[in-house]
Amino acid sequence: xxxxxxxxxxxxxxxxxxxxxxxxxxxxxxxxxxxxxxxxxxxxxxxxxxxxxxxxxxxxxxxxxxxxxxxxxxxxxxxxxxxxxxxxxxxxxxxxxxxxxxxxxxxxxxxxxxxxxxxxxxxxxxxxxxxxxxxxxxxxxxxxxxxxxxxxxxxxxxxxxxxxxxxxxxxxxxxxxxxxxxxxxxxxxxxxxxxxxxxxxxxxxxxxxxxxxxxxxxxxxxxxxxxxxxxxxxxxxxxxxxxxxxxxxxxxxxxxxxxxxxxxxxxxxxxxxxxxxxxxxxxxxxxxxxxxxxxxxxxxxxxxxxx
Numbered sequence: 001x002x003x004x005x006x007x008x009x010x011x012x013x014x015x016x017x018x019x020x021x022x023x024x025x026x027x028x029x030x031x032x033x034x035x036x037x038x039x040x041x042x043x044x045x046x047x048x049x050x051x052x053x054x055x056x057x058x059x060x061x062x063x064x065x066x067x068x069x070x071x072x073x074x075x076x077x078x079x080x081x082x083x084x085x086x087x088x089x090x091x092x093x094x095x096x097x098x099x100x101x102x103x104x105x106x107x108x109x110x111x112x113x114x115x116x117x118x119x120x121x122x123x124x125x126x127x128x129x130x131x132x133x134x135x136x137x138x139x140x141x142x143x144x145x146x147x148x149x150x151x152x153x154x155x156x157x158x159x160x161x162x163x164x165x166x167x168x169x170x171x172x173x174x175x176x177x178x179x180x181x182x183x184x185x186x187x188x189x190x191x192x193x194x195x196x197x198x199x200x201x202x203x204x205x206x207x208x209x210x211x212x213x214x215x216x217x218x219x220x221x222x223x224x225x226x227x228x229x230x231x232x233x234x235x236x237x238x239x240x241x242x243x244x245x246x247x248x249x250x251x252x253x254x255x256x257x258x259x260x261x262x263x264x265x266x267x268x269x270x271x272x273x274x275x276x277x278x279x280x281x282x283x284x285x286x287x288x289x290x291x292x293x294x295x296x297x298x299x300x301x302x303x304x305x306x307x
Contacts, residue, residue, distance in 0.1 A: 033068075046072040063089060067098055074106055086114045094122035094152050115157040120167060123152040127170055134177055139184040146178035211247060212283060213293045222248045222280040222292050230270045232300045240264075241299040244271055250289040252280040260295065271298055 033052070036045035046069060053065050066089050073082035089096055097115070100108045130145025153162050153171045161167055212219045242263035247255045257275035259268045275296075283292035 040075075042072045042075045046076070059093075063093070063096065070110070071104075071107055074104070074110070079110075083110060083114065086110055087118060090114055090118050090122060094119060094126060095148060095155070112157065115155075116159065119152060119155060119157055120161050123149055123158075123167065124170065126152065127174055130174070131177065134181055137184075139181045143178060143181040143185060146174045146181060149174040150178060209250075209291050211291045211293050212285065214295075216285075218285065219290065219292065220284045222252065222283045222294065225252065225279040225281055227278045227280075228274060229298055230267075230274045232264075232267055233270070236300050236302050239299070239301050241297050242268060242271060243295060243297050244275060245293060245295050246275050246278065248280050248282060248292045248294060250282050250291060252282045254278050254280075255291070261297075263298070263300070 033045045033048040036042075036048065049065050049069050049072065053062055053069075057065070066085050070082045070085040070089075073079075073085065098111060100111070103111075126145055127149045130142050130149060133139075133145055134142035150171065152158075153167060153174070155162070158167065162171075214221065240263050241261065242259065243261035244257055244259055246257045249255045254276050257272045259272065262268050282289040284290065
């Protein structure tokens, strides 16, 4: 059995499977991995193939590497990890179908079983991604995504599932959105109009003032002049805290206040109303008053138990 697998892998490296990726065939590391396959040193070959799958590896090369990683794992009897590699390949490209001419029967069965098991879920996920691209008006990505969905729905590995809900309904939706996305990609010709008369240039819009914060170490923070925190209405049974942000302007007043962490809706409103009346000595940058964002935490503690 070992010799049969070894001969199959050798044929794959020298034949059709690597013929489509000549850049890999010229790689000395991959050539060394081939020699390890020939010698049936599958564990060493697996380590070398894993090292080849770098960040700059192209999609086609990575598919070839992963295919042989799965072959190696099957030869080692590690069916679980081999299936994980196959599932990862199909997750990246649901339409991927390897050339089974030189693959051993176990590898052909593993791929066929994985495609039948995963394809319905992968097709539905690709539809969700394509629909999100369409909603974001990324029509090129949407059209491509819906085409992948339609091709996947026509795959024979889906069997009868492709003709029944929810996949049968998905086919109608994907077809309609694909046509809409493709139509949106076609530029609409607009009639040429004479250019409008030249208008005087608008005055430049003044830049909005920068709002500094505690992250700006060269800014002197504001100093509190009046910061009255309202008491919590009613009894406090549990400790808690509300966090609010206030923007202090160049005169020390509060321009705006907003809740970051809520404690209680009623108390949040009371705290924000109070914050807009607070007064500070403004923050300064090189002696010049500047706007400053300050974050405060308002903590409440439980009332003392009544005797």
